[in-house]
Amino acid sequence: MANQRVLFISAPIGAGHIRAAQSVSQLLQLNYNCHTELCNIFDFCHPVFGQTILTGYLKILDIFPQAYGAMYGWGNRSRLALLGRELVSQIFARRMVDYINKFQPSVIVCTHATPAGLVAWLKKKGLIKVPAVAIITDFVVHSLWVYPELEHYFVAHSAMAEDLSKNGILPQSIAVTGIPISDSFFQPCDKYQILDKLSLSPERKTILIMGGGAGVLPMGEILELCAQIDRPLQIVAITGKNQSLYRSLIQLGLVIRHPVRVFSYIDNVHELMSIADLLISKPGGMSSSEALALGVPLVIYRPIPGQEEANSRYLLNSGAALRADSLSELQNILIALFDDYDGFTTLRRQAVLLGRPFAAKNIVDFIAKYYFKA
Structure with a gap:
């Protein structure tokens, strides 16, 4: 052949x-x-x-x-x-x-x-x-x-x-x-080794924030919101090709109470997803499929009318995602999840079942x- x-x-x-x-x-x-x-x-x-x-x-x-x-x-x-x-x-x-x-x-x-x-x-x-x-x-x-x-x-x-x-x-x-x-999303990763490489702790919940290739999510506002949550968490943010957003998040990360790691356009998203307990992102078909393959629950933030809205319905109805249409809703969801181990477990289980x-x-x-x- x-x-x-x-x-x-x-x-x-x-x-x-x-x-x-x-x-x-x-x-x-x-x-x-x-x-x-x-x-x-x-x-x-x-x-x-x-x-x-x-x-x-x-x-x-x-x-x-x-x-x-x-x-x-x-x-x-x-x-x-x-x-x-x-x-x-x-x-x-x-x-x-x-x-x-x-x-x-x-x-x-x-x-x-x-x-x-x-x-x-x-x-x-x-x-x-x-x-x-x-x-x-x-x-x-x-x-x-x-x-x-x-x-x-x-x-x-x-x-x-x-x-x-x-x-x-x-x-x-x-x-x-x-x-x-990509087949990288079903290759085994050493979560603890990756956390150690990033100087992050396995004792904290890791929130991954992805704004898409163009950086269309209000990531600065979401980062500031996470800083207000009094729980043991750490944040990884991927800004894509948006260099101005990358620079602003770097500066913001210096003054936030929780550990923050910021990346621009990278080719090891699978590694960062493998250490994530939760992904905050838009419901693109590809990024959602990558998260599901690794069993990472998704919090969808303000999906755009059109295919994002339709993707959201599928993920929500399948029990592998939650949705926030405002920053206050997002904050309430995050606090509720941190205080509810069973909620985290159920979301992750559904993500694994849905992943292909x-x-x-x-x-x-x-x-x-x-x-x-x-």
């Missing part, structure tokens, strides 16, 4: 889509010695256009998240949105044809709805005949993911499979695998079985 070629197409709108592609790509190379290549939809347009779209997206999330939620809901229901999808596909999909034909993949893997639509349009028009599959990286199916031209879908849980079936996707074309994460650490391997083996020639 060494001559197999797999093309991944994603979008840099949220780090999870790219990380899902990377986790599957790395396992394909390791387990099947095939050639993989990762690209994103902005590779097929002018760099300024792509950067403008990304900047606008982050601005909307920061300033007016309700607008994003309204667009998400509209896109899930409106016939006009489906027509718009067709128009976008016509404009951009043709630019992908030469790239795909030159690479000659055995299969195309899409980890974002937009490239899934572009590839489906090319297949519908007969411009490519390459098999294509989609990996949905949230706990909900949006209608912009639904394309009968795609050969297979990989989803997080069985209710998503039912939703796809109701929207015309054949049941035999859907595999319930979980959201693929081997999702990437299951997807890789499926792709090899159905799309690789002997």
Whole structure:
């Protein structure tokens, strides 16, 4: 199978889509010695256009998240949105044809709805005949993911499979695998060694705060809130690429009563999650799946309307997460958990039950079985 070629197409709108592609790509190379290549939809347009779209997206999330939620809901229901999808596909999909034909993949893997639509349009028009599959990286199916031209879908849980079936996707074309994460999240870590390396104590509860790749969580305010809690705790914060936030948290950590460790963009998130007793974050599909794989309960802070809201419902209904819509709510949740050992234990147990650490391997083996020639 060494001559197999797999093309991944994603979008840099949220780090999870790219990380899902990377986790599957790395396992394909390791387990099947095939050639993989990762690209994103902005590779097929002018760099300024792509950067403008990304900047606008982050601005909307920061300033007016309700607008994003309204667009998400509209896109899930409106016939006009489906027509718009067709128009976008016509404009951009043709630019992908030469790239795909030159690479000659055995299969195309899409980890974002937009490239899934572009590839489906090319297949519908007969411009490519390459098999294509989609990996949905949230706990909900949006209608912009639904394309009968795609050969297979990989989803997080069985209710998503039912939703796809109701929207015309054949049941035999859907595999319930979980959201693929890096294999580092199921490699054994020495918790005490990591704590010692960070000069943290195993006697304190460790709270991990993650703001996403763009640092969109009000982490400074959350850190100050944690400082007011009179319990034995310590805090680890990851700010992503937000350097100004990183610098401000470093300064804040110097005056807080509890031990604080601050990191920017890192590649050992699995180590920091492995020492966490609790994660405060946004409910992204990828970061949530990573936490669940390690049995780390999640406190969701003010989910953005749209897929974050839908992800929250799934995690809350499954008993693996709690939700806070204000700083005072968050403080009450943290104090209650510190005073309730059974509450912590129940959340962790549910997180472990929900976790699917081997999702990437299951997807890789499926792709090899159905799309690789002997």
